Amino acid sequence: MSSRALTALKHAEVIVGYKTYVELIKNIIVNQEIISTGMTREIERGAAAIDQALSGRKVAVISSGDPGVYGMAGLILELLEKKGELNNIPVDIIPGITSATSAAARLGAPLMHDFAVISLSDLLTPWEIIEKRLEASANADFVIVLYNPASNKRNWQLKSARDIMLKYKAPSTPVGIVKNTARRQEEIYITDLENMLIYPVDMLTTVIIGNKSTKAAGGFIITPRGYTV
Amino acid sequence: MSSRALTALKHAEVIVGYKTYVELIKNIIVNQEIISTGMTREIERGAAAIDQALSGRKVAVISSGDPGVYGMAGLILELLEKKGELNNIPVDIIPGITSATSAAARLGAPLMHDFAVISLSDLLTPWEIIEKRLEASANADFVIVLYNPASNKRNWQLKSARDIMLKYKAPSTPVGIVKNTARRQEEIYITDLENMLIYPVDMLTTVIIGNKSTKAAGGFIITPRGYTV
Numbered sequence: 001m002s003s004r005a006l007t008a009l010k011h012a013e014v015i016v017g018y019k020t021y022v023e024l025i026k027n028i029i030v031n032q033e034i035i036s037t038g039m040t041r042e043i044e045r046g047a048a049a050i051d052q053a054l055s056g057r058k059v060a061v062i063s064s065g066d067p068g069v070y071g072m073a074g075l076i077l078e079l080l081e082k083k084g085e086l087n088n089i090p091v092d093i094i095p096g097i098t099s100a101t102s103a104a105a106r107l108g109a110p111l112m113h114d115f116a117v118i119s120l121s122d123l124l125t126p127w128e129i130i131e132k133r134l135e136a137s138a139n140a141d142f143v144i145v146l147y148n149p150a151s152n153k154r155n156w157q158l159k160s161a162r163d164i165m166l167k168y169k170a171p172s173t174p175v176g177i178v179k180n181t182a183r184r185q186e187e188i189y190i191t192d193l194e195n196m197l198i199y200p201v202d203m204l205t206t207v208i209i210g211n212k213s214t215k216a217a218g219g220f221i222i223t224p225r226g227y228t229v
Numbered sequence: 230m231s232s233r234a235l236t237a238l239k240h241a242e243v244i245v246g247y248k249t250y251v252e253l254i255k256n257i258i259v260n261q262e263i264i265s266t267g268m269t270r271e272i273e274r275g276a277a278a279i280d281q282a283l284s285g286r287k288v289a290v291i292s293s294g295d296p297g298v299y300g301m302a303g304l305i306l307e308l309l310e311k312k313g314e315l316n317n318i319p320v321d322i323i324p325g326i327t328s329a330t331s332a333a334a335r336l337g338a339p340l341m342h343d344f345a346v347i348s349l350s351d352l353l354t355p356w357e358i359i360e361k362r363l364e365a366s367a368n369a370d371f372v373i374v375l376y377n378p379a380s381n382k383r384n385w386q387l388k389s390a391r392d393i394m395l396k397y398k399a400p401s402t403p404v405g406i407v408k409n410t411a412r413r414q415e416e417i418y419i420t421d422l423e424n425m426l427i428y429p430v431d432m433l434t435t436v437i438i439g440n441k442s443t444k445a446a447g448g449f450i451i452t453p454r455g456y457t458v
Binding site: 111227229 | 346
């Protein structure tokens with residue numbers, strides 16, 4: 001967490017968040033009021049945060065990783081716009097460390113060259129669009145970072161994504177899988193496109209697939225930047 | 230800066246970095262030795278850091294943003310590998326907030342959906358590869374984040390990139406330009422593909438180009454995640 005985020009939480013009068021994330025910051029909570037709801041209740045949480053802010057209170061909405069990457073920042077702005085309150089409440093978006101780069105740091109340096117970030121969740125996005133982005137980014141030799149590779153209800157998307165990768169990338173292309181990045185029970189696997197499906201993945205897992213130059217060495221995944229070393 | 234990065238700097242015996250970045254953390258320096266060199270001296274800095282570490286000292290190599298995104302992390306690992314020392318020195322990569330997400334936070338929420346990160350610097354990468362990635366990501370409707378859009382010596386790449394964007398994206402597509410993100414003399418511009426070239430850009434500028442759903446409203450750029458709000 002950045003010191004800016006910590007300061008914002010300490011100065012908040014109300015903290016709004018998914019209950020699992022509220023649990024992670026409980027040592028920061030002194031006398032802030034907490035509004036927490038379950039997963040998939042994002043709109044409800046956003047509306048509650050706005051109601052509190054409109055009543056004049058300082059509200060902190062928490063998100064894991066970076067609030068601007070598949071997080072709560074956009075939804076709050078969309079809800080404010082719909083209510084016609086977009087310029088009536090000061091909104092400060094505090095960036096954080098998104099899983100693409102926190103997972104990358106645990107794997108070595110896979111993101112030293114151009115990369116694409118793609119969520120495999122087809123709850124809000126048609127699978128055809130996700131498929132097109134997987135094809136395009138694999139064909140143009142991006143390093144590819146997959147968010148939300150699977151959940152209890154979604155179990156076939158990662159295999160489909162990997163089959164698309166294999167049309168353009170070698171089976172030996174390094175793949176890094178990080179589950180629960182930087183949290184308790186973190187799991188880190190370094191594998192390749194051919195073998196990646198034997199590892200457990202869930203909503204809290206990030207999968208990073210190399211480009212043509214990416215190599216695995218000494219327990220690290222390294223994508224060369226192009227320097228002659 | 231994260232608290233982990235701050236702790237690492239405080240515990241280091243030697244800090245190695247590009248002189249401009251060393252300047253930014255001078256308030257943290259107590260009695261750590263400083264090794265700083267100019268820009269484009271990355272390999273020299275990396276080699277110096279490794280020499281210090283091999284002599285048994287605790288070394289912190291600093292990078293702006295996230296060291297794993299076009300930063301020093303990969304080069305250090307590559308140099309260690311070449312020396313056959315990859316598993317002889319413990320390396321801890323501490324993730325940071327990369328410009329894609331720190332610039333996004335200043336603009337609103339442009340990265341709420343799949344995005345591609347592309348460096349326009351053709352010093353280490355052939356322009357043909359950069360061009361292919363620009364084409365592929367624009368065609369697949371990614372939000373696109375451009376790093377290193379221009380320098381004193383490179384002045385035509387951003388126009389070329391924008392011309393490729395216009396083959397696939399509407400001239401009215403929102404574009405955000407952030408110079409010196411979160412530093413003194415920060416500049417923020419919200420414009421569109423048609424007008425983006427009139428703004429000043431340099432190596433410390435990040436350019437974010439929306440997807441088909443991205444909109445500009447109330448001084449913010451918002452890419453909807455797909456919720457029905």
